[in-house]
Amino acid sequence: MAKIAVVYWSGTGNTQAMAEAVLEGAKAGGAEADLLTASEFDVSKMDSYDAVAFGCPAMGAEVLEEGEFQPMFDSVEGKLGGKKTGLFGSYGWGDGEWMRNWEETCRTAGAVLVCDSVTCNEAPDEDALEDCRALGKALA
16 A cells, blocks of 8 residues: 655645645545645655655745745655655646746656646636546555
8 A cells, every 4th residue: 555645835725625635536546645734744754655745836936835845845855766746736826837847846856747737726626626636546
């Protein structure tokens, strides 16, 4: 049974709703899965998981949240080589540049992106939540 971490940061609850859907999908896919905030996760936990889903909304000029999420992600980036990974997040403006940049960072670090990243504008609708469940199943 695969063990999956769903790690997220959410300011308004939109990305948290997406994280909960990823968790549902991972469990439905037969995996053991943990839901963790960015402040609860760090590099010391990476080797405990077979796969990781990271969720963070676009902030500022389409960047990851800089207070908690970005420092955590920077700390685990060196452990992404060969790791099954999924990305998700919401945005309120822009065209998704933050996600494209994040995907490139993950690929450069050697992460194995298991499916297309899931993005939604503002609150996730049912289609976005279903895409999140599919991401969780792909990680499982």
